[in-house]
Amino acid sequence: MDAATVPPDGTTPAEAPGRRPALLRLVRDPTGAIGTLFVVLIVALALFAPWVTPYAPDEIDVLNRLSAPSPQHWMGTDQLGRDVFTRLVYGSRIALLVSLPAVIAGALVGMLLGLVAGYYGGWVETSLLWLFDVVRSFPALLFAIAIIALVGPSLFMIVFIMALTRFPSYGRLIRAQTLKIREEEFVTASQALGCSAPRVMLRHILPNAVAPLFIQAAMDVPVVITFEAGLSFLGLGVPPPTPSWGSILREGYTYVRATPWMIVFGSGFLVVATLGFTFFAEALRDLFDVKIRNEGSN
């Protein structure tokens, strides 16, 4: 980064709100920088897992069971002698494979329902809001446990359930935005010009309402990652032998008296991921929410 191109405080009002300065500001903020770094790290580990790891994730070494960290096994081995570091790196794939589709699906469904609720109002809005409240009234984890207990654990089910439990928050968010934007003159104008309702909603309202959705989505990624880990910890997540952070913690819990290392390193990976995405999302929010930014800098 060239120091001369960026003002010392990085947030002067004169700065153009273009794409590049926004990205620069994100990285200049300490929490934003740490967040971005951790997120990039986790994504890179997931993408390049086979090249980063010294072993295969299901390579068994019975002679070296439950061993402490050593030059051969940086983070020790599990009860089957599998390399914990390798399994944790592959676990980041599962974390992202669950969280990204779940958040995207939940955001899409919530977005459409929120648009419809805010645009039409009346009984449509009332019943959709009620639906949001009912779904939110289910403690998400218990709900997931109940369904998975019936249909059996799978990657798809976790994604499906997470999308199902997350969509109401997006719905409420977009509805509130739509309510505000619906009253704007350009919306009235597009209606007067004869635009169909879907066109008004998707072309005119949505682009002006969607920004907070991205921030909410970024905030939801660590929630979903934690959720998957929790389910896998209970043995209701991704079925073995696929390595997931939650199932590695489960094994660490089972063998807690033999070796503390699985819990220590497993928690470490999980916390780096949740901390990274949380910091990233918060930096993003501060960046786009002008009110918060000004308040923070005076």
Place this chain on the structure above:
Amino acid sequence: MIVYTLRRLLTAAGTVIGAVVLLFVIIRLIPGDPAVVMLGPRASEGMIASMRARMMLDEPVHVQLFAFVANVLRGDLGRDVLNELPIMGMVLEVLPYTIVLAFGSIVLAVLIGVPLGAFAAAYRNSWLDRVTAFVSVAFITVPPFVAGLLLLLLFAVQLRWLPVSGGGTPGDLVSQARHLVLPVLALALTWVGYIARLIRSSVLEEITKDHVRTATSKGLAPGRVLFKHVLRGALIPTIAVLGVGFGNLLGGAVLVEIIFNRPGLGFLILNAIESRNYPVVQGGLVVAVFLYTMANLIADLSYGFVDPRIREA
């Protein structure tokens, strides 16, 4: 206030009934005989027949639904598949453990989080504020079950200061309290972080308001202004978040109960899943939803009680 209370009560009732209907629908949506779905593959012919009769599967769907909702509302959650005990009794037996755990965590989190947030705001940008900000985020991002695992590892397994598992000897308060420490701490940490942050930002907002300036200008001590005038307004968003947070707390409690091998609602539900005792899972879930809705209701009502502007809106 009466209209507001009534409206909130109606919404809460609608939510609970909606949730019960949803449970009903889930069982019916799964392919196969709903009675077999409930009982699992090992059920005998006789068990399936009696479950079919109980679920009234020969009647039209709307009759089944009506009977199901009516049963739940009367407090009849059905019977355990294995020992034929009424599920309501089983739930009521373990419920106090979960409530003590959840309530203890909330109280601890408020006791630590509120002063932490208030002082961080009062001494804005001081080292105390920075440390609080860091600790808050750290606490928020460590999920309760991970906190539980780490606490268990450190204080129970390595240092042996506190018991590893169980709910304590019945009747022995000291033993029960010792068994409560780590689970409560594991659940509370996240909320300490949330509450501290929330209180900090709402104190900063409240501090700029006119009534606070008046209180300061009439010569009240800063501490008194902070705790009597600022915090009252700042607590409102916190109460709302606590209500919503109770659901997450219940979810976290399930995992924490499992980790510390502690009796409770989550432990009951998870054991029922492992023994494929689905009616117990369903019953436990209904009670959990009920608890969650009640927490939300109480939060909303106290919200209206603290802030008259809300109940008139």
